[in-house]
Amino acid sequence: MAEFTSLASAVGQHVHDGDRVALEGFTHLIPFAAGHEIIRQGRRELTLVRMTPDIIYDQLIGMGCASRMIFSWAGNPGAGSLHRFRDAVENARPHALEIEEHSHAGMATRYATSASGLPFGILRGYTGTDLATVTNNIAWVECPFTGERLAAVPALDLDVGIICAQQADREGNVMLWGITGVQKETVLGARRSIVLVEEVVDSFSPHVNGVVLPSWVVDAIAVVPSGPFPSYAQGYSERANAFYAHWESVSRDEEVFRTWMKEHVLGTGDHEQFLASLDPSLREATNA
Amino acid sequence: MPEPSTTELTWTSDEMMAVAAARELSDGTVCFVGIGLPSTAANLARATHARQAVLIYESGCIGAKPDHIPPSIGDGVLSRSADAVVAVPEIFSYWLQAGRIDVGFLGAAQVDRWGNINTTVVGEYVSPSVRLPGAGGAPEIATSCQRVIITLRHNPRALVEKVDFVTSVGHGDGTGTRQRLGLPGAGPQVIITDLGILTPDPQTCEFTMTALFEGVTRDTVMERTGWEIRVAAEPALIGPPTAAELTALRKFDANK
Numbered sequence: 001m002a003e004f005t006s007l008a009s010a011v012g013q014h015v016h017d018g019d020r021v022a023l024e025g026f027t028h029l030i031p032f033a034a035g036h037e038i039i040r041q042g043r044r045e046l047t048l049v050r051m052t053p054d055i056i057y058d059q060l061i062g063m064g065c066a067s068r069m070i071f072s073w074a075g076n077p078g079a080g081s082l083h084r085f086r087d088a089v090e091n092a093r094p095h096a097l098e099i100e101e102h103s104h105a106g107m108a109t110r111y112a113t114s115a116s117g118l119p120f121g122i123l124r125g126y127t128g129t130d131l132a133t134v135t136n137n138i139a140w141v142e143c144p145f146t147g148e149r150l151a152a153v154p155a156l157d158l159d160v161g162i163i164c165a166q167q168a169d170r171e172g173n174v175m176l177w178g179i180t181g182v183q184k185e186t187v188l189g190a191r192r193s194i195v196l197v198e199e200v201v202d203s204f205s206p207h208v209n210g211v212v213l214p215s216w217v218v219d220a221i222a223v224v225p226s227g228p229f230p231s232y233a234q235g236y237s238e239r240a241n242a243f244y245a246h247w248e249s250v251s252r253d254e255e256v257f258r259t260w261m262k263e264h265v266l267g268t269g270d271h272e273q274f275l276a277s278l279d280p281s282l283r284e285a286t287n288a
Numbered sequence: 289m290p291e292p293s294t295t296e297l298t299w300t301s302d303e304m305m306a307v308a309a310a311r312e313l314s315d316g317t318v319c320f321v322g323i324g325l326p327s328t329a330a331n332l333a334r335a336t337h338a339r340q341a342v343l344i345y346e347s348g349c350i351g352a353k354p355d356h357i358p359p360s361i362g363d364g365v366l367s368r369s370a371d372a373v374v375a376v377p378e379i380f381s382y383w384l385q386a387g388r389i390d391v392g393f394l395g396a397a398q399v400d401r402w403g404n405i406n407t408t409v410v411g412e413y414v415s416p417s418v419r420l421p422g423a424g425g426a427p428e429i430a431t432s433c434q435r436v437i438i439t440l441r442h443n444p445r446a447l448v449e450k451v452d453f454v455t456s457v458g459h460g461d462g463t464g465t466r467q468r469l470g471l472p473g474a475g476p477q478v479i480i481t482d483l484g485i486l487t488p489d490p491q492t493c494e495f496t497m498t499a500l501f502e503g504v505t506r507d508t509v510m511e512r513t514g515w516e517i518r519v520a521a522e523p524a525l526i527g528p529p530t531a532a533e534l535t536a537l538r539k540f541d542a543n544k
Contacts, residue, residue: 026347026376027362051376052424075421077323078359089419101408104346105380105428112377124385125428128457128469134413149470178367179347181376209373232364239363 002172002218007196007227007271010220011037014192015046019159022049022190023056026181027077027239029164030231031196032056033224033271039063040266049156051107051182055230055247058082059265061097062257068098070156072107078241080248084257093254100135106153111182114155114189126151161190164228165213166235168197169204172215177207178234184211187218194220196227198236207235224271230282238285246282299529301482302441303537304501306332307529309393309439309480318342319391320384320429321352321361325439326393328357328540329480335536344389346425348374356543380425384432387472392433394426396440398451401494401515402465403438403458403476405430406451413453423455430456435477442481448514459493483509484526489518499524 005013015021015038023031035056038046047068048057054076060066062084074085088097102110105125113121122141126132132151139152163183165176174195176183187193195218204212226236230243250260268274275283299307302325309329313319315338321330327345331354334341343352347362351371358365367373374383383389397420398406405426411417430436436458440446458476459465466475476495479486484500497509497519506519529537 027360028347028364028367071422073422073424077361081421086419090416101422103423103427104376104425105385108377108380112381123381123428124472125431127431127471128454128460128465129423129427130408130413130454131423131427178364179349179362179373181347181362184375185377209367211375234364234367239358239360241359241363244359 002168002174002195002215002221004172004221004223007033007037007222007224008041010194010222011041014194014220015043015160017043018045020047020049020157021160021162022156022158022186023162024050024182024186025164025228025231026052026179028179028181028231029176029183029233030054030056030228031162031164032229032231033196033227033274034162034194035060036265036271036274039065039261049158051104053082053085055082055244058084058247058251059261061085061088062094062251062254063261064094066097068100070100070102072102072104076244076247079244081251083251087254100137101131102135102138102153103131106138106151108182110153110156111185111189113153114158115185118155120152120154122150122152124150156189158186158190159192161186161193163187164196164233166198166233167201167204168195168221168223169201172218172221174213174218174221175204175207175210177210180209180211184213187213192219193217194222196222196224198225198227198233199223226275227271229275240283240285242284243282297529297531297534299534303534304529305439305441305480305482306537307533308485308501308526309437310336310533312437312478312480313338313341313391316340317390318344318388319393320344320346320389320425320433322394322426322429323361324395326395327361329439330393331357331540332533332537335539336533344379344383346376346379348376348379350374350383356540380428384428387432389433390435392429392436394429394436394438394456396438396446398446398448399438399440399458399479400448400451401517402461403479403488403493403495404451404454404460405438405456405458406453408453408455410452426456430458430475431471431473433473435474437478437480438476439480442483442512444512444514447481447512459488463491463493483512484523494518496520497523499526501526502528
């Protein structure tokens with residue numbers, strides 16, 4: 001059964017040095033608050049897994065928490081680059097980052113495979129690309145029925161899956177809706193899972209594309225309002241595009257980045273204090 | 289917003305590019321939309337001549353109808369306006385891989401004379417001079433959509449003889465490559481830049497400049513292309529943006 005706990009205690013209990021961790025969210029419901037807590041607790045040598053690593057992975061990499069990343073698209077959409085990620089790949093700063101990259105279809109297959117408890121999944125993909133030549137975890141299988149050659153990718157073997165959702169009920173069941181990405185697969189495909197929710201409700205209302213994760217597949221639930229900020233939770237908040245645009249100027253210079261992290265993440269005790277430390281203009285959902 | 293009178297219209301080269309790209313989408317087309325300019329162009333098409341076009345985003349939004357162009361492919365305006373929102377493994381397997389998409393609309397950092405796309409690295413993979421975002425949905429969009437439209441700004445670093453890294457396959461090294469690899473879709477059929485339109489040669493699949501925007505010369509095309517590009521003997525002239533196109537395009541900005 002899911003245990004209601006503080007985010008600090010959930011991270012302390014479930015995320016260990018050297019773990020393979022996915023903090024998932026496809027633009028929506030990204031667990032930023034959990035990434036900040038991992039940085040505050042100083043985790044090291046993590047393998048970070050994510051389809052769309054964005055600012056929170058830029059921060060984890062820039063703060064030296066990761067030694068490896070498995071991903072399919074690393075960027076700050078519409079706003080710029082992940083300069084801390086690029087600095088790690090291009091210049092090994094703050095230290096080298098080993099990368100394993102896939103396509104979205106390949107990563108989505110790997111998540112679904114992990115949730116299914118299978119060793120590998122198949123897709124019609126990668127054929128003719130250079131991705132297949134630089135990534136070891138892409139292989140080829142022949143369909144035993146038609147003879148078609150298909151790409152094979154292994155399960156993700158996640159130690160920890162961390163997501164945000166909108167709500168939990170008092171029994172610890174979790175509900176999310178809107179863009180649900182690979183949130184369900186992240187929880188079902190990992191040995192341990194942490195879910196951050198906006199609030200606890202007495203009972204769930206139906207929602208278009210609603211997904212419910214029963215309490216017994218979740219390990220820890222932390223109530224963290226605005227936990228996805230600057231990402232968003234449909235029905236609760238809008239994407240803070242002003243923050244994403246601002247990140248370009250923070251991330252570009254390593255010293256500016258470190259100063260910013262010291263003030264807003266290391267220098268704050270929790271997500272509420274982090275949010276309070278920000279200039280109000282960065283909280284705005286301009287262009288949402 | 290009042291419609292500008294046609295006699296006093298001015299526009300930027302980016303606006304001309306978005307308009308030309310939008311015109312490539314016919315009404316009723318089911319289109320898998322990439323981030324950036326493709327999203328602008330596909331929505332412009334939907335707001336003008338292609339009102340029944342179905343816009344699909346890799347975040348799982350099917351039939352999105354945003355009133356402005358969001359910076360990401362997963363903003364709330366996409367999911368709230370969509371006919372259906374599905375999980376990401378489903379969008380790639382049941383919808384894209386299963387062959388339900390007519391057109392894949394992609395941007396690129398680099399594209400070569402055969403329409404192969406690079407969004408991974410500039411330089412060597414192991415020690416790149418520029419690390420780009422990576423593949424995203426593009427490799428399988430380029431594999432499985434019935435055809436592909438590419439749009440990018442025209443300069444010799446972007447339109448190159450050979451891409452540094454094949455992230456997504458166009459026509460490989462020429463005619464027959466896609467068939468040999470068993471790729472289901474027909475691959476890139478048009479590239480729209482801020483100078484005009486390139487289409488693959490029917491015999492060789494090499495991209496050639498077949499249409500130009502007003503005022504663009506053959507010399508400009510050659511200077512801004514990274515290979516010895518062929519320009520059609522009598523390239524078509526692409527009509528300027530209409531008042532309706534510009535009004536619709538600018539309305540997206542006004543709605544931000």
